Amino acid sequence: MTSEISLFVNPAAGRGRGARAARSAAAVLRDAGFSVRTVLGTGPADALRRARAAVAAGTGALVAVGGDGMAHLALQAVAGTRTPLGLVAAGTGNDFARALGLPLRDPAAAGRAVAGALEEARLRDVDLGRAGGTWFGTVLASGFDSRVNDRGNRMRWPAGRLRYDLAMLAELAALRPLRYRIALDGGAVREVEATLVAVGNTSSYGGGMRICAGADPGDGLFDVTVVGACGRATLLKVFPRVYRGTHLDHPVVSVHRAARIELAAEGVTGYADGEPLGPLPLTAACVPGAVRIAGP
Incomplete structure (x- = not known):
């Protein structure tokens, strides 16, 4: 393996934490004997190129410095290759790094973890999801949660997480069940009324919300969490339990496991790793060992 590695940086991640994290991680990697080349772009498309x-x-x-959005972009470059991916988590959510047991918001520790893994060839292959030609590492979200994202992305005020808190309140006020058409592993299409459907390669999204709490990125399968039709009162009872993963025991929630899912619903956007994939219908497949991770 060449001693030259590429630091793929989003300087704006975490309100400026990305730039500081990149400097810290680069120093650790250089101290470990690696030649570090920084990769920046004028925008996402240029950065990916x-x-x-x-x-x-x-x-x-390729060592991505930033949050889940930067990890998602990096996956588009390394998935399906044998080039190792390192992660220096410096964003808001960091769900992919969390799922892989990597240091969070400690760029020096993350840099040491990547350096040690590369030096000792401690590399592991993990699964990814793929939908419409786009790779994802964490969760494909649709329904209530994706509508919150849609609304939050349209809002220009306020800034930060408060925007999405207000978007959630607005979507709660407009809550109604959605009619989904779901087919698992090429089986028969089932029509269900649901509040949301989440397809998890890993367990969490949104900064630790364990919507697919049992998902394992090494088993070749998605965990598909379906929150059935419910009212605001029920959703507000279920929602706080998502952070502990105990919502899966609620009668309105069901979990399925599949390597492939076809998902359709009118007027619903799919998001993966927090990034918009586009409107449903979408077909997602779990691809075993699609990315090689440098880490513990």
Whole structure:
């Protein structure tokens, strides 16, 4: 493996934490004997083009510095290759790094974890989801949660998480069940009324909300969490339990396991790793060992 690695950086991640994290991680990696080349772009498309070029040129690893959005972008460059991916979590949610047991918001520790894994060839292959040609590491969300994202993304005020808190209140006021058409592993299409459907390669989204609490990125299967039709009172009772993963025991919630899911509903956007995939219908497949991770 070449000693030159590429640091793929979102300087704005975590309200500026990304730039500071990149400096800290780069110092640790250089102290470990690696030559570090920083990859930046003028925007997501340009950044991805540069990351793919680094992978094609034979970089020893692509190390993404930022949050789940940066990890998602990095996956588009390394998935399906043997180039290791390292993560220096410096965003708001960091759900992919959390699922992989990587240090959170400690760039020096994350840098040491990546350096140690590369030096000792402690690399592991983990599953990814793929939908419409886009790779994802955590959860494909649809329904109530994706509508909160839709509304929050349209809002220009306020800034930060408060925007999405207000969007959630507005969507609660407009809550109604959605008619989904779901097919698992090529089976018969089932029509269900649901509040949301989440397809998990890993367990959490939104900064630790364990919507697919039992999901394992090494078993070749998605955990599909269906929150059935319910009213505001029920949803407000179930919602706080998502952080502990105990919502799965509620009668309105069901969990299914599948390697492939076809998902359709009118007027619903799919989001994966917090990034918009586009309107349903979508077909997602779990791809075993699609990315090589440098970490514990």
